[in-house]
Amino acid sequence: MxxxxxxxxxxxxxxxxxxxxxxxxxxxxxxxxxxxxxxxxxxxxxxxxxxxxxxxxxxxxxxxxxxxxxxxxxxxxxxxxxxxxxxxxxxxxxxxxxxxxxxxxxIGRRTVFDLALDHSLSSGFRDEVQRSLPTIAYGSTASYSEIAKLVGRPRAVRAVGTACATNPLPIVVPCHRVVRSDGSYGQYVGGVDAKTTLLTMEGAVR
Missing domain, CATH: 3.30.160.70 (Methylated DNA-protein cysteine methyltransferase domain)
Incomplete structure (x- = not known):
């Protein structure tokens, strides 16, 4: 050569x-x-x-x-x-x-993840929001405003949306279970189709 x-x-x-x-x-x-x-x-x-x-x-x-x-x-x-x-x-x-x-x-055999997580890619308010997301049970959803109230910042609805959008551990940390107050799904890091698939699979209800 x-x-x-x-x-x-x-x-x-x-x-x-x-x-x-x-x-x-x-x-x-x-x-x-x-x-x-x-x-x-x-x-x-x-x-x-x-x-x-x-x-x-x-x-x-x-x-x-x-x-x-x-x-x-x-x-x-x-x-x-x-x-x-x-x-x-x-x-x-x-x-x-x-x-x-x-x-x-x-395949529907697990509703809660049991994994050690490293949250070092997030900090501050975003980290606080992301750590709260596993409290939304499988098959349920919560609104951005509800999560804002949960973490003690009821007026920080937009910041909650940003925290969900930048979640480094989607699926495992279930940001897909956070929806708009009118029930519409909103944006998702994996795309709206992926969010729809996940919520449909879980049989999510409000």
Missing amino acids: MDTNNTPTFDVAAAFPVGADEMDSLRSELVRRAANDDLLDVTYRTVDTPLGTLLLVATERGLLRVAYEREEFERVLDTIAQRVSSRILRTPARLDDAARELDEYF
Whole structure:
């Protein structure tokens, strides 16, 4: 092979092809060494769901991020690298519990998530609102104004909307259960269709 300067180059991948099994083994060894040397701060994987592929990201504290494809996974990971740590590695097994609970949720076997959560991507009023959202029971909804009253800021309805829109843990932290006072669904990070699907699946009523 020649480069643009007509200098011979050596294609390592072509000369030493690596099979899928060997690549998996190498990846596992990389993960093991990173963990042993305390070089891994953030782990991620993807899962297939009725709403499309979701990105799951976690730290040692717990689940940090759930992202829809429309948010662009690479951009999400870049943001986490800047805000949390650049020591990120794809390690699916570390997120098996989160993947299992999401699967149980989507097939109707789970109504409450039992996962450790890392809320470090939110702060202040947004964090307070997001932490209150799991109080909205499966199959129910609450209005933005009701959530504002719940957190002691009855006039901060618009700020509640912003907190829901920037929720880093959709589905697990159920911002989809927050609707407008007239019952209309409003906006959602995964799109209105995704919000409709989730509320319909839960049989949500007011």
